[in-house]
Amino acid sequence: MANSKFEYVKQFEQPDQLLPNTWIVVRIDGRGFTKFSAKYSWEKPNDKRALDLMNAAARAVVTDLPDITIAYGVSDEFSFVLHKTCTLFERRASKLVSTIVSTFTGHYIYLWSTYFPDMLLSPPLPSFDGRAVCYPSLQNLRDYMSWRQVDCHVNNLYNTTFWTLIQLGGMDTTEAEKTLNGTFSADKNEILFSKFSINYNNEPEIFKKGSVVFRDYELVEPGTHNVAVEVDNIAEPVQQSKSQLENDKKKRAKARIVVEHLDIIKDDFWDRRPWLLS
Numbered sequence: 708m709a710n711s712k713f714e715y716v717k718q719f720e721q722p723d724q725l726l727p728n729t730w731i732v733v734r735i736d737g738r739g740f741t742k743f744s745a746k747y748s749w750e751k752p753n754d755k756r757a758l759d760l761m762n763a764a765a766r767a768v769v770t771d772l773p774d775i776t777i778a779y780g781v782s783d784e785f786s787f788v789l790h791k792t793c794t795l796f797e798r799r800a801s802k803l804v805s806t807i808v809s810t811f812t813g814h815y816i817y818l819w820s821t822y823f824p825d826m827l828l829s830p831p832l833p834s835f836d837g838r839a840v841c842y843p844s845l846q847n848l849r850d851y852m853s854w855r856q857v858d859c860h861v862n863n864l865y866n867t868t869f870w871t872l873i874q875l876g877g878m879d880t881t882e883a884e885k886t887l888n889g890t891f892s893a894d895k896n897e898i899l900f901s902k903f904s905i906n907y908n909n910e911p912e913i914f915k916k917g918s919v920v921f922r923d924y925e926l927v928e929p930g931t932h933n934v935a936v937e938v939d940n941i942a943e944p945v946q947q948s949k950s951q952l953e954n955d956k957k958k959r960a961k962a963r964i965v966v967e968h969l970d971i972i973k974d975d976f977w978d979r980r981p982w983l984l985s
């Protein structure tokens with residue numbers, strides 16, 4: 708194989724190494740899931756089985772790739788966070804994205820029948836796109852996570868009200884859209900409560916907050932251990948020692964991976980789990 712006259716073609720490959728010492732987020736999103744969800748008659752606006760399947764596939768991805776520290780999912784998307792010291796595939800974007808996308812898709816299809824036992828999966832099969840973005844500071848990363856969770860909240864409040872107007876209020880989609888045009892959050896809460904006796908606060912957490920997948924260690928009591936965040940900005944060495952990295956890797960590989968529906972915008976979630984971003 709080596710030194711054939713054809714080998715020069717290798718030089719056409721473009722380098723795509725991601726910036727060192729930055730948090731890498733790989734976000735995947737289902738392709739054409741509006742159509743896909745209609746094909747399998749998913750409940751609107753939130754089919755619980757479909758969300759559980761997304762979460763199970765994401766959990767499998769986090770299990771297969773110990774470099775992933777945390778993942779956040781909503782609707783047909785999942786964001787996977789790779790630690791800023793991650794060196795997997797020399798941080799090559801196309802390798803990271805394609806591996807995460809195909810690992811996720813593989814598990815999604817493999818697990819389909821567990822969550823939809825009465826629905827045979829047939830072509831066109833589910834597929835996902837993916838992209839990688841680097842975030843240089845912890846604040847940027849936290850803001851990214853907050854952005855996705857705010858999006859989850861805003862969309863879910865809109866969709867819940869929209870589908871309630873249709874399913875319980877007897878409106879068609881045009882009427883429901885018109886009713887919600889220009890409304891604020893408070894108006895939607897009010898429509899749900901006064902017209903349908905639905906308290907939005909009592910909606911399932913998985914719908915309101917999305918899903919967080921992470922390795923679970925012992926929780927830190929609030930206020931006792933806040934060094935992780937500070938260290939990041941001042942004195943942390945750029946390179947951890949090899950044995951330290953190996954130890955961390957082993958520890959991460961052993962920890963239990965959980966799926967929860969928690970607020971990741973406020974500090975509390977991160978303060979109590981300093982290992983996630985340290």
Ligand code: ATP
Binds near residue numbers: 740753758
């Ligand atoms: P694209 O290929 O551009 O991503 P898309 O149709 O997948 O197109 P999105 O913006 O990703 O568009 O929206 C996801 C779609 O999938 C929405 O229509 C949403 O209602 C539907 N969907 C995703 N998850 C669920 C679920 N658990 N229950 C019901 N519908 C869902």
Ligand code: ATP
């Ligand atoms: P990497 O993750 O770096 O790609 P790899 O083990 O997949 O590692 P490749 O260079 O991609 O390494 O080589 C593919 C490997 O799979 C080779 O060991 C090859 O012999 C084996 N393989 C691939 N297809 C077949 C096949 N059809 N029959 C037998 N072995 C195969």
Ligand code: MG
Binds near residue numbers: 736737
């Ligand atoms: Mg999209």
Ligand code: MG
Binds near residue numbers: 738740783
């Ligand atoms: Mg989509």
Ligand code: MG
Binds near residue numbers: 782783
């Ligand atoms: Mg989407």
Ligand code: MG
């Ligand atoms: Mg090969």
Ligand code: MG
């Ligand atoms: Mg290979």
